[in-house]
Amino acid sequence: MIDAREVRVSRGRREVVHGVSLQVSAGSWVSVVGPNGAGKSSFLLALAGLLPSDGDVTLDGRTLRERSARERARLIALVPQQPVMPDALTVAEYVLLGRTPHLSMFGSEARSDHALADTVLGKVDLAWASDRLVSTLSGGEFHRAVVGRALAQEARVLLLDEPTSGLDLGHQVQVLELVDTLRRSEGITVVSAMHDLTLAARYSDRVALLVEGELVAEGAPEIVLRADMLERHYGVPVHVLRGPRGELIVVPAAQEEARA
Amino acid sequence: MKHASRLEGTHLVGGPSRPSAARARRRAARWTLIGLVTLFVAVVIGLFAGAVRISPLGIIGWMLGGGSLTEQQKAIVAELRLPRVLLAGLVGAALSVSGCAYQAAFRNPLADPYLLGSAAGAGLGATIVIVLGVADAPLALPAAAFLGALGGVGLAYAMASTKAAGRTSTSLLLGGVAVASFLTALQTYVQQRNTDDLRAVYAFILGRLGTSGWHEVWLALPWVALACAVLLASRRLLEVLSLGDLEAASLGAHVARDRAIVVIAASLATAAAVAVAGLIGFVGLIVPHAVRMATGASNRLVVGLSILFGAAFLILCDVLARTVVAPGELPIGVITALIGAPFFALVLRRSGGAR
Numbered sequence: 383m384i385d386a387r388e389v390r391v392s393r394g395r396r397e398v399v400h401g402v403s404l405q406v407s408a409g410s411w412v413s414v415v416g417p418n419g420a421g422k423s424s425f426l427l428a429l430a431g432l433l434p435s436d437g438d439v440t441l442d443g444r445t446l447r448e449r450s451a452r453e454r455a456r457l458i459a460l461v462p463q464q465p466v467m468p469d470a471l472t473v474a475e476y477v478l479l480g481r482t483p484h485l486s487m488f489g490s491e492a493r494s495d496h497a498l499a500d501t502v503l504g505k506v507d508l509a510w511a512s513d514r515l516v517s518t519l520s521g522g523e524f525h526r527a528v529v530g531r532a533l534a535q536e537a538r539v540l541l542l543d544e545p546t547s548g549l550d551l552g553h554q555v556q557v558l559e560l561v562d563t564l565r566r567s568e569g570i571t572v573v574s575a576m577h578d579l580t581l582a583a584r585y586s587d588r589v590a591l592l593v594e595g596e597l598v599a600e601g602a603p604e605i606v607l608r609a610d611m612l613e614r615h616y617g618v619p620v621h622v623l624r625g626p627r628g629e630l631i632v633v634p635a636a637q638e639e640a641r642a
Numbered sequence: 643m644k645h646a647s648r649l650e651g652t653h654l655v656g657g658p659s660r661p662s663a664a665r666a667r668r669r670a671a672r673w674t675l676i677g678l679v680t681l682f683v684a685v686v687i688g689l690f691a692g693a694v695r696i697s698p699l700g701i702i703g704w705m706l707g708g709g710s711l712t713e714q715q716k717a718i719v720a721e722l723r724l725p726r727v728l729l730a731g732l733v734g735a736a737l738s739v740s741g742c743a744y745q746a747a748f749r750n751p752l753a754d755p756y757l758l759g760s761a762a763g764a765g766l767g768a769t770i771v772i773v774l775g776v777a778d779a780p781l782a783l784p785a786a787a788f789l790g791a792l793g794g795v796g797l798a799y800a801m802a803s804t805k806a807a808g809r810t811s812t813s814l815l816l817g818g819v820a821v822a823s824f825l826t827a828l829q830t831y832v833q834q835r836n837t838d839d840l841r842a843v844y845a846f847i848l849g850r851l852g853t854s855g856w857h858e859v860w861l862a863l864p865w866v867a868l869a870c871a872v873l874l875a876s877r878r879l880l881e882v883l884s885l886g887d888l889e890a891a892s893l894g895a896h897v898a899r900d901r902a903i904v905v906i907a908a909s910l911a912t913a914a915a916v917a918v919a920g921l922i923g924f925v926g927l928i929v930p931h932a933v934r935m936a937t938g939a940s941n942r943l944v945v946g947l948s949i950l951f952g953a954a955f956l957i958l959c960d961v962l963a964r965t966v967v968a969p970g971e972l973p974i975g976v977i978t979a980l981i982g983a984p985f986f987a988l989v990l991r992r993s994g995g996a997r
Contacts, residue, residue, distance in 0.1 A: 427888075430892060432888060432891050432892055450894075451891065451894045451895070451896060452894035453894075454894065455892060455893050455894030456894070458892075459892070460888075460889070460892040462888055462889055462892070465885075465889065466884075466885050466886040466889055468881070468884050468885060468940070469884070469934075469940075470934060470938060470939055470940040470941075470944075471881065471884075471940045472662065472666075472940075474662035474663070474666075475666070475881070475940060475942070479881060479882060479885065479893060480893065482878075482882055482893040482894055482895060483893055483894035485878070487879070487900075488875040488876065488878075488879070489878075490878060496663040500662070500663075512662040513662050513665060515938070535893070
C-alpha cells in the first residue's frame with residue numbers, strides 16, 4: 383500500500399532522516415519508534431508529503447509527487463502531535479473541516495458532507511458534543527475530535543504523530559482503541575510515531591525502530607523490541623516482560639540492578 | 643453551548659438529521675438579520691444627524707421611495723448626508739473585514755490594518771500620489787494606496803518570519819508597529835517637503851470623512867465590493883487557515899497561496915478605505931472582536947457580520963464626530979481611537995496576549 387524508498391528529510395541544513403525505506407501493507411498498523419530526535423515525526427510528515435523530502439513515497443502505484451495536495455489529503459490524513467485548538471469552532475464544524483480536500487477552494491459543504499460529518503461524530507462518540515465549542519472539550523475528547531476530522535477526510539491512510547502525548551493512561555488507550563476499531567471496520571492503514579513501546583507493541587503489526595535518522599530494525603514487535611536492541615539504542619537497561627496474556631511490556635530496569 | 647446539556651447522553655449515533663448544521667444555519671440567519679437591522683438604523687441616524695432638522699420618519703419614507711421631504715431637505719439628504727453615510731459605511735465595512743481577515747490569516751487576535759503597517763503603507767502611497775499631483779488620474783490613488791498597503795503588511799510579515807524573530811504573533815505585531823512608524827515618518831517627510839498640499843495630506847493622519855462627496859463613494863465602492871466578495875468566498879478557507887500551517891496543509895490547502903489571497907484582498911479593502919478616508923485606527927480590531935464576543939461564532943460567520951456591523955459602527959462614529967463639538971467636527975480617527983484603545987486592552991486581556 384505505502385512504499386517509501388530512500389526517504390531523506392532535511393530540517394534547515396541538517397539532514398534528520400537518512401534514506402529510510404519502509405513498506406506498509408494495506409490495513410496494517412506500523413509504529414515508528416525510537417529515541418528523541420530519531421526523526422520519527424519528520425519521517426511521518428514526509429510520508430504525508432508535508433515536509434519536502436528526497437526519495438519516493440508511492441501510494442497505490444503512484445508517487446506522492448505526482449499527486450496534487452488535495453489528492454494527497456484525500457488519501458492520507460494526519461493526526462498531529464499537538465493539534466491546534468481553534469478558538470470558536472464547534473465540534474461539528476471542526477470535524478467538517480476534514481471535508482476540505484473534497485471541496486473546491488471557494489466551495490462549501492453539501493448535504494452529503496454534513497451527513498458524513500454527523501456519522502463520523504457518532505463513530506468517535508462525540509455526537510452529543512456536536513454543538514459544543516472544541517475549546518471546551520477535555521484532552522481525550524479533543525483527540526477524538528481530531529481523529530474524527532481525519533476520518534471525515536475519508537483517507538485510507540491515517541498517520542498518527544505521537545497520538546498519546548499529553549494524555550493520561552485511560553485516554554491513551556481510549557484513543558488507540560478507537561483507531562484500532564476504525565482500522566478493522568474501515569480497513570484503514572495506520573502509521574504512527576510512538577514513544578510508548580508497550581503501547582506500540584500492543585497495537586502494531588510491525589514496528590520500525592528509527593535511530594538518528596536511520597532505520598535500524600523493522601519487523602514484528604517481538605523481533606524489534608528486544609532488550610539488547612533497546613538498551614543499545616536508548617542507552618538505558620530495559621526489561622522486556624510478558625503480561626498475563628503474553629503481551630509485550632517494555633519497562634526500564636532499576637538503576638541499581640543495572641550497575642550490578 | 644446552551645444546547646449541550648440538553649443533548650448530553652442522547653447519543654445520536656449514525657445519521658442524525660443534521661441538527662447541528664440546521665442550528666448553525668438558523669444562527670447565521672438570525673445574526674445576519676440583526677446586522678441588517680442595525681445597519682439600517684445606523685443609516686437612518688446618519689441621515690438624520692446634522693444642523694438642519696429632518697424627521698427620521700421623513701427620511702425612512704424617502705429611503706423607501708416616497709415621503710414628505712421638501713426639495714431642499716431632499717437635496718441635503720441626497721447630496722450632503724447620503725454620500726457621507728455611504729462612505730462611512732464602506733470604509734467601516736472595509737476596515738472591519740480586513741481586520742477579521744488579517745486576524746485569521748496571521749492567526750493573531752491583535753492583527754489590524756492599522757497595527758500591521760498596511761494602513762500606514764496605504765497612507766504613504768496615497769500621499770505620494772497627492773504631492774505628485776496625479777491623484778486625479780484614474781486609478782492612481784487606489785493603486786498607490788494598494789501597493790503601499792501590500793508593501794506595509796509584506797514588510798511586517800517578512801520581519802516577523804525570520805528565524806531570529808521566532809515567527810511568533812508577537813514578532814508580527816512588533817514588526818507591524820515598526821513598519822507603521824517608519825512608513826508614517828516617511829509620509830510626514832514627504833508631506834513636509836510639500837507644504838502646499840499640507841492640508842490635503844494632514845487630513846489623512848487623523849482620518850476624515852468631512853470633505854467627502856459622491857466622488858469618494860464611487861472611488862472606493864468597486865474595490866471594497868471586490869475585497870468583500872473575495873473574503874466572503876474565503877470564509878471556509880479562513881477556518882482552515884486557523885488550524886495552523888501544518889494542519890491546513892494536511893487537509894490539502896495550499897497555505898501560502900491561500901494566505902496570500904486573503905492578505906491581498908484585505909489589503910485591497912484597507913487601501914480603498916485609506917485612499918478615501920485617511921487613517922482611521924482600531925476599527926478592524928473592535929468590530930470583528932465585538933462580533934466574536936457577541937455571537938461566539940467562528941470566522942465563517944464573523945466575516946459577513948464584520949461587514950454589516952463595521953459599516954454600522956463607522957456610520958455611528960461619524961455621527962458622533964460631527965455632533966459632539968458641533969458646529970465644529972472631530973476627526974473620526976479620534977473617536978475610533980478613544981473607543982479602540984481601551985477595547986484593545988480588553989482583547990489583550992481576553993486573548994492572553996498575542997500567543
